[in-house]
Amino acid sequence: MAKNAFYAQSGGVTSVINASACGVIETARANAGKIGTVYAGRNGIIGALTEDLIDTSKESDADIAALRHTPAGAFGSCRYKMKSLEDNRREYERLIEVFKAHDIGYFFYNGGGDSADTCHKVSQISESLGFPIQAIHVPKTVDNDLPITDNCPGFGSVAKYIAVSTREASFDVNSMALTSTKVFVLEVMGRHAGWIAAAGGLAADADNDIPVIIIFPEVPFEQEKFLAAVKAKVDSHGYCTVVVSEGAHWQDGTFLADQGTRDAFGHAQLGGAAPVVANMVKDAHGYKFHWAVADYLQRAARHLASKTDVDQAYALGKAGVEMALAGENAIMPTVVRTSDAPYAWEIGKAPLADVANVEKMMPKEFISEDGFGITEACRTYLLPLIGGEDYPPYKDGMPVFVTLKNVAVDKKLPEFKM
Amino acid sequence: MAKNAFYAQSGGVTSVINASACGVIETARANAGKIGTVYAGRNGIIGALTEDLIDTSKESDADIAALRHTPAGAFGSCRYKMKSLEDNRREYERLIEVFKAHDIGYFFYNGGGDSADTCHKVSQISESLGFPIQAIHVPKTVDNDLPITDNCPGFGSVAKYIAVSTREASFDVNSMALTSTKVFVLEVMGRHAGWIAAAGGLAADADNDIPVIIIFPEVPFEQEKFLAAVKAKVDSHGYCTVVVSEGAHWQDGTFLADQGTRDAFGHAQLGGAAPVVANMVKDAHGYKFHWAVADYLQRAARHLASKTDVDQAYALGKAGVEMALAGENAIMPTVVRTSDAPYAWEIGKAPLADVANVEKMMPKEFISEDGFGITEACRTYLLPLIGGEDYPPYKDGMPVFVTLKNVAVDKKLPEFKM
Missing domain, CATH: 3.40.50.460 (Phosphofructokinase domain)
Known part of the structure; x- marks a missing residue:
């Protein structure tokens, strides 16, 4: 029987994080025999801890497709950094309990540096507790500070x-x-x-x-x-x-x-x-x-999203599911730049051990000598990332964004005090 | 011999004031036998006072067409309110001198309430000085506070x-x-x-x-x-x-x-x-x-302009020239709403005497009873005005706006101390 998946959005939302959610859910739906229902955490990881899961199978294909052009976090996100495994083993064990109770074998965590770290820990504790969870981090952050990947969706x-x-x-x-x-x-x-x-x-x-x-x-x-x-x-x-x-x-x-x-x-x-x-x-x-x-x-500002950004956000969500189905664990799909102009990229992957707790800063050579401008190297890096327009549909002059039904999954476990 | 025209942008610029300029210049070009060169004031009316005129005939048709999707004031605008005729006859007389020197018979002034007033005064003094100027006010203001017209471009x-x-x-x-x-x-x-x-x-x-x-x-x-x-x-x-x-x-x-x-x-x-x-x-x-x-x-924000707004801004510039050619003077072309839904409108006109120094405030019935929201009447009024999208062209991820050559016309008069 195919295992279910858990997906959660983490930290500050962006105009394209839902495009990654769309990539995850549509790809899971396309592999229905191999992967079960995608449950989403209501308000991110808090939804997992409190067993407040959303059954995404209750959403129509059209509404899931509309996530691609809807900004912010359709399932809710949160600012909640899980402490270290040593200080807070209880929370990690609770995650595994919830995953067990709902037959979840895949953990897709869509966020920045902190969530890459959490994702990594979940993968580690699932091993030590003997309940296998494939943990995949889908990158997202407007801060663009994740390592290895060419850039970060958002x-x-x-x-x-x-x-x-x-x-x-x-x-x-x-x-x-x-x-x-x-x-x-x-x-x-x-x-x-x-x-x-x-x-x-x-x-x-x-x-x-x-x-x-x-x-x-x-x-x-x-x-x-x-x-x-x-x-x-x-x-x-x-x-x-x-x-x-x-x-x-x-x-x-x-x-x-x-x-x-x-x-x-x-x-x-x-x-x-x-x-x-x-x-x-x-x-x-x-x-x-x-x-x-x-x-x-x-x-x-989804109304002015970069097409490159939307495409990559979707592709990384899709790749996350495909990598999970290929047996990968504790990794993050990445964008690999193969050419600046014309911009070309493909999907790569990075072990979470190399991603967690590493901040990618702006290279010194991207800032002009007087300290007040950007260099040609910076321009060459940035320009492809804003390439292309990807307008949402409009009705009566306003963009049409989807608000999902977000139907709760029945709880099976006792309440958890956070 | 066809008289030349003078066009100036006044006050705070908008994302569509250049669409009005486009309407004025394209319509003048289409009536080349009846109207001569359109001279634009560099930095608005200051350009007229200092005889700093821009020869728009030096701009290509393509560049003039690009004004339709270029925000801000392509010829420069200014915050300069001319004093009353009594206090400042000298400035009004100077305007007429400059118009005379450059064989200008049409004055198109693109602005808000203050410029409607100036436009009106120019028409009056041209009569009293015996040099005929047809003064047409093309409305523009994000404040939406001009009377009579359904709304104001911008x-x-x-x-x-x-x-x-x-x-x-x-x-x-x-x-x-x-x-x-x-x-x-x-x-x-x-x-x-x-x-x-x-x-x-x-x-x-x-x-x-x-x-x-x-x-x-x-x-x-x-x-x-x-x-x-x-x-x-x-x-x-x-x-x-x-x-x-x-x-x-x-x-x-x-x-x-x-x-x-x-x-x-x-x-x-x-x-x-x-x-x-x-x-x-x-x-x-x-x-x-x-x-x-x-x-x-x-x-x-030209990237998110309302199509209705762009269309009306252009149409009012065009109508201004057509009205001038039809012999009108001291008027402002207006938008007349003929239906809310579907929105329908046509061009009307208002005498400047009725426009100058009248501020259109929000009707009380547009604000909800608690004072913190809008009513259905307000929604019915507003919705058509944001209707439709009119995206500028993009190149390499950025909108392509035109920067005109703005070639100066040779001066013929002695310097004027402002």
């Missing part, structure tokens, strides 16, 4: 959104700069790595002479140097666009966004890096400014 | 961007709410009128049960009532999305964004309404929050 679409938005806003500012805004600041995600900020650099190219300054989390902020760079751009182009990472920080590690200001009640005044940078420019040069904080808009 | 695309972004971000928050963000706050434009904020209400519909709370500038902010409404949404849906207008204000008129906080140097701490509202919710209920400020991204 990142390409955020990069496209930031690149396009930076170009559009720059056209706007350019046309108004004589009498109005001269400096526009856009704050983007990426607390530890500047991959997303780097995408702002794609706004400019041979046909678009756009003055973009990027503040990377990799480069400790030097105020005087930055202010001089802004002035040089305004002098040469009439305006300047600044893309600042939320993780931009001073030499001592303090975030730019953390100003230590207090409101009337003495509460810490939370702001973003963008208004801080914008006010800094105003104080120094008197330029009129505007600022935006893209926040969730960037990672939810 | 607004529909911003509305679509806000509606789509609100839906996408809500899907994101919904899928994470159990362990992470429960309240997402999106700040949108519209200092005086809540038209743009209202568009956030379109995120929810019969197929998408999304808990949206809107903070309108039309409704003085009541903190306790707002906090109770947020709690009710989080209790019922697990999360809540707040769309707050930058013009949201307290009973006494103070903007929510104005907190009177100071940084370490005693400078006013400029923030947005979004972080203020988000922190308020956190303080009262302890919910984890995220916030975004869309700022220029919303009005520059």
Whole structure:
């Protein structure tokens, strides 16, 4: 009898994580004799721990297909990092119990670095407990910080959104700069790595002479140097666009966004890096400014997803199931780049032991010498990842996203206190 | 000999104002025997005052056609409100001088309320000075506050961007709410009128049960009532999305964004309404929050323009030229809605005397009784305006926008001190 599968979404969601879910479920359905029902965890791994499973077989083929163009996590995700096996053996044992109770032999975990680690541990404990679970990690993270794989699904679409938005806003500012805004600041995600900020650099190219300054989390902020760079751009182009990472920080590690200001009640005044940078420019040069904080808009923007990203997200979910059926365990399917231009890629795989707890940072050679821009090497890396458009269907002017029924599976085990 | 035309873009640019420019120039080219060269003002009306004219005949047909999908102001715009005729006769007389020097008989002014007023005055003074100028105002404003016309080009695309972004971000928050963000706050434009904020209400519909709370500038902010409404949404849906207008204000008129906080140097701490509202919710209920400020991204977002908006922007530019050729003066072509569903519209016209200095506010019956949502009447009004998609062409993953040559016309007059 074919074993069932468990699928869960982990951590911050993206505009294409459901495309991976689609790849997993459609591929399982296409192999109905070899793999049973795909159960999804409601709200990620918490659904497994609490035995709150969703029966995806209750969803129509059309609704599963619609996952491909629906952003966010259709089954719910969670921020819940399982502790180490030593500190928290109880939770890992509970997972195995739940898998046993529902005859689950495959564990597909769709997430970033932490979930790769959890996935790896599940595979290890299943062996030691004598209940075989094939654990496959399907990569996902807008932070693009997983090792080995060419890139991480979710990142390409955020990069496209930031690149396009930076170009559009720059056209706007350019046309108004004589009498109005001269400096526009856009704050983007990426607390530890500047991959997303780097995408702002794609706004400019041979046909678009756009003055973009990027503040990377990799480069400790030097105020005087930055202010001089802004002035040089305004002098040469009439305006300047600044893309600042939320993780931009001073030499001592303090975030730019953390100003230590207090409101009337003495509460810490939370702001973003963008208004801080914008006010800094105003104080120094008197330029009129505007600022935006893209926040969730960037990672939810399915309306502007990269086709490459959607294709890869789906392909990695599909490959995960195929690898499981081929007997693989404790691995992550990866994207292997075989050519930059034209972009070509194929599916590879990495042992989870090599993935867990390794963060891929931006190479130094991707940041220009002055610290405020991207190099040609970076452009060559990034450009294919934003390639192609993959628009969702629209009805009455609005994108049509699916909301699944998410029917619960009957529980078989006693309650588990988390 | 056919008279030349002058065209200028005025005030804050939009993602479709160039579509109006395209309509003006293409229609003028199609009537080459009856209308001469279209000169554009570099940086709007300032280009007329300084005799800094752009010869649009130097642009290829392909480049002019590309204006239809290029955001912002291709000739430059400006924030420059001409004073009243009494206070500033000199500037109006200078305009006429420049028009005379370049044999200009048509004045197409593409802007909002202020420019309608200027346009009207130019028509009046041309009469009194005995140099005939037909002055036509082509409407444009994301604020949607011009009277008589069904809507204003620029607004529909911003509305679509806000509606789509609100839906996408809500899907994101919904899928994470159990362990992470429960309240997402999106700040949108519209200092005086809540038209743009209202568009956030379109995120929810019969197929998408999304808990949206809107903070309108039309409704003085009541903190306790707002906090109770947020709690009710989080209790019922697990999360809540707040769309707050930058013009949201307290009973006494103070903007929510104005907190009177100071940084370490005693400078006013400029923030947005979004972080203020988000922190308020956190303080009262302890919910984890995220916030975004869309700022220029919303009005520059040509990648998500409404087809209706693009079509109308073009049609109004075209109609402006046709009306001028038919001998009209001191008028604004308008959109006349003839049916809600299916949406049908035709071109009408309004005398500038009826347009200038009249602001169209949101009708009271468009805001729900609790003050935090939109009514069915509002939905019926808004939905057609975001209808249809009109994607720009892409190359290598990025939208292809045109940058014109903008060749200057030789000056014939002495310099004018502004």
